Amino acid sequence: MSNNNLIKGSLQTIILKLLEENERMYGYEITQRVKELTEGEIKITEGALYPALHKLEAEGLLSTEIQQVDNRVRKYYSLTKDGQKEVTSKMSELQGFVENLQRILTPGLKPGFNI
């Protein structure tokens, strides 16, 4: 991840969510997508990404498929059945955490708070 060490553990959620939207993606593609979506503000480093992908695969949440493209090897990742369930779980967990964070950090916060 980029220069901030905020909310460690959200990388897994990011990976899972992107794969829910895109059917299959390869590692490098994920780094570029995140960079693009955040206008360069969040850069996922390879040292963080690949171990995370391997871990999610080892947990049975992702499956892989090697493919040759222009003499280059790509490793495509897709959500498994378990992975699809986990997206929902991880998303609501993160959502809940952010809401709690707002409760702590935004004194006088009213429901329906607008970011």
Added chain:
Amino acid sequence: MSNNNLIKGSLQTIILKLLEENERMYGYEITQRVKELTEGEIKITEGALYPALHKLEAEGLLSTEIQQVDNRVRKYYSLTKDGQKEVTSKMSELQGFVENLQRILTPGLKPGFNI
């Protein structure tokens, strides 16, 4: 801290922000305040809190003041000048990160998104 490992990195911001609002607080009080504000959903463990407080003090962001209350020792923490500046910095950093997170995780997100 509760069952989520999401909070890594945001604990410092929580401490600084609470101290901005409360002038001075002691460790145990911080854990109770967070527990109360989040209705028990986030529990700051002592093993995370005290090292974090000591680090912030070592960095010159917090100052301390020992006080006896009913034969019990309390260690009150307050923001230093540097600490006051750091609150603003850390808060906008976290705010920015959460916004980026929304961009990644909420496809089709429009500005003015309502939590």
Added chain:
DNA sequence: TTATATACATAAGAATCTGAGGCATCATTT
């Protein structure tokens, strides 16, 4: 030829947490 982009990977070290333990006082319950 050198740098940049694409594409995978590992590994040392830093930072931050959990969970367990230790010490002490005081109030309440058994």
Added chain:
DNA sequence: AAATGATGCCTCAGATTCTTATGTATATAA
């Protein structure tokens, strides 16, 4: 009287997750 729980501080081993650096390989542009 003894045990439990709340208050209040602390440390430490181990786990997790990150950064930064390194390695390998192909293709393209300067």
